[in-house]
Amino acid sequence: MVNEPVHGPGGPPPGPLPVPAEFRPAAEALFADRPDLAAEYAGLLATDGVVRGLIGPREAPRLWDRHLLNCAAVVELIPHGAAVVDVGSGAGLPGIVLAIARPDLTVTLVEPLARRVSFLTEAVTALGLDGSVTVVRARAEECQERPPADVVTARAVAPLDRLGRWCLPLAAVGGRLLALKGASAVNEVAEHREALTRLGGGDPIVRRCGVGLIDPPATVVEIVRERVVASGRSKAPRAGRSGSTSDSRRARRR
Numbered sequence: 454m455v456n457e458p459v460h461g462p463g464g465p466p467p468g469p470l471p472v473p474a475e476f477r478p479a480a481e482a483l484f485a486d487r488p489d490l491a492a493e494y495a496g497l498l499a500t501d502g503v504v505r506g507l508i509g510p511r512e513a514p515r516l517w518d519r520h521l522l523n524c525a526a527v528v529e530l531i532p533h534g535a536a537v538v539d540v541g542s543g544a545g546l547p548g549i550v551l552a553i554a555r556p557d558l559t560v561t562l563v564e565p566l567a568r569r570v571s572f573l574t575e576a577v578t579a580l581g582l583d584g585s586v587t588v589v590r591a592r593a594e595e596c597q598e599r600p601p602a603d604v605v606t607a608r609a610v611a612p613l614d615r616l617g618r619w620c621l622p623l624a625a626v627g628g629r630l631l632a633l634k635g636a637s638a639v640n641e642v643a644e645h646r647e648a649l650t651r652l653g654g655g656d657p658i659v660r661r662c663g664v665g666l667i668d669p670p671a672t673v674v675e676i677v678r679e680r681v682v683a684s685g686r687s688k689a690p691r692a693g694r695s696g697s698t699s700d701s702r703r704a705r706r707r
């Protein structure tokens with residue numbers, strides 16, 4: 454149920470993008486009682502998301518399998534009631550997907566680019582997710598004073614060493630970074646294992662999520678934040694503090 458129109462000038466009006474029949478069992482398993490809300494979000498991505506240049510036009514036909522279901526599969530790694538920070542949300546992947554699939558989560562979407570933040574803010578309202586999702590315009594490095602998260606997610610944002618530097622400080626000790634990676638996961642882990650340990654992370658584990666539901670399963674690198682590392686040992690955070698979208702003026706323009 455879309456509460457208000459969010460389409461840009463000249464763009465097609467949003468409406469649900471129904472899940473293709475072949476993906477219906479996975480959508481019903483992963484989105485529990487909210488596959489219709491997921492279809493509304495898919496519709497926003499396919500219309501506004503494309504018009505505003507947040508989603509490539511060639512991605513539109515594969516939104517369900519490549520994007521929504523792939524992101525939703527990660528819910529099996531997230532504990533009930535967790536506070537989740539999604540770094541570099543872009544158009545809401547995976548943060549909005551997680552919030553739809555799991556109403557028990559509180560989700561903060563961290564995104565520095567104004568145009569993406571506008572889309573995220575409008576989509577959150579249109580999908581009726583305001584109660585569980587907050588949009589923050591900032592870089593991850595500017596968020597280190599925010600309340601620690603149980604889970605930090607990131608998809609297609611940066612290599613693992615940089616993600617560790619940006620994201621591990623946002624997690625509580627004992628919390629975890631879930632980095633959604635593709636085929637590069639195993640090589641990235643081998644390359645960046647030592648850097649991640651220096652940043653306070655435990656041994657990275659490559660997980661396959663959605664086995665038996667999606668093909669291929671989603672590949673996720675899980676890194677527990679084991680300890681706090683003195684700030685001198687990782688790159689210093691950028692100046693400035695993050696805020697809600699209402700104080701986005703303080704965030705840097707890119």
Ligand SMILES: C[S@@+](CC[C@H](N)C(=O)[O-])C[C@H]1O[C@@H](n2cnc3c(N)ncnc32)[C@H](O)[C@@H]1O
Binds near residue numbers: 540541543545546547
């Ligand atoms: C390739 S896009 C991926 C977007 C989305 N996660 C997805 O999978 O479609 C990378 C995103 O990371 C954001 N980003 C880049 N540097 C960042 C930083 N330091 N902190 C937070 N987000 C950042 C960019 O603005 C962009 O939206």
